[in-house]
Amino acid sequence: NIVPVITLDGPGGVGKGTLGRLLAHDLGWHLLDSGAIYRALALAAQRAGLDADNETALSGLARTLPLGFRGAADETHVLLGGEVVDAEIRTPEVSALTSRIAAIPAVRAALLQRQRDFRRAPGLVADGRDMGTVVFPDAPLKVFLTASAEERGKRRLNQLMEQGISASLATVVAEIAERDARDQQRSVAPLRPAPDAKILDTSEQSVSDTYRVLQSWVRSAF
Numbered sequence: 001n002i003v004p005v006i007t008l009d010g011p012g013g014v015g016k017g018t019l020g021r022l023l024a025h026d027l028g029w030h031l032l033d034s035g036a037i038y039r040a041l042a043l044a045a046q047r048a049g050l051d052a053d054n055e056t057a058l059s060g061l062a063r064t065l066p067l068g069f070r071g072a073a074d075e076t077h078v079l080l081g082g083e084v085v086d087a088e089i090r091t092p093e094v095s096a097l098t099s100r101i102a103a104i105p106a107v108r109a110a111l112l113q114r115q116r117d118f119r120r121a122p123g124l125v126a127d128g129r130d131m132g133t134v135v136f137p138d139a140p141l142k143v144f145l146t147a148s149a150e151e152r153g154k155r156r157l158n159q160l161m162e163q164g165i166s167a168s169l170a171t172v173v174a175e176i177a178e179r180d181a182r183d184q185q186r187s188v189a190p191l192r193p194a195p196d197a198k199i200l201d202t203s204e205q206s207v208s209d210t211y212r213v214l215q216s217w218v219r220s221a222f
């Protein structure tokens, strides 16, 4: 596949979503928010009353999930069966369920091609956990973002507040840490940098500082 891809992987609250949207917008490329796919699946599972350990039913649901995306790179909406579920997929309950469901190998296999289908001209920016390691291993530019759990908790708390969801910093940090641990320790597609990924620590950097570094890497890669 000659369509260029930039992968942005890293733990929760690290800024992948924000940076991915900026980059896709400025390049005029497509955007894949792979976390939204896993989240929509978790929401559908919750609504169907499926347990996180019902692997057969969950992978069946993953294959038939009526998922849609609407809008351009800088403002996308996630749809489940035609319903906009932007807020519903980001609650703490759904976040926790998502990382449990995302650890199931058959679920990941069922969602693989759906994610690869986003690779269309003129290019794709893909954000997630395994974009560089599993989904697009041939991507010419792979970036792995990191930041301290405390800093990521603050960022996630701000995002939640913007959506009108209230929570305490301690709770958010604990939830993120638990989710990271699950994402790092799972047997299939664990959260880790691809061997050829560039590492970017954003703890002490503003979004615009980080974005400038990213842009310089993009200029030298393409």
Ligand code: C5P
Residues within 6 Å of the ligand: 012, 013, 034, 035, 036, 038, 039, 095, 098, 099, 100, 102, 103, 127, 128, 129, 130, 131, 179, 183
């Ligand atoms: O990126 P986001 O926080 O929306 O991802 C939610 C969860 O979905 C992650 O904690 C992870 O368990 C799962 N996920 C994944 N692989 C991806 C993207 C997300 O396992 N590529």
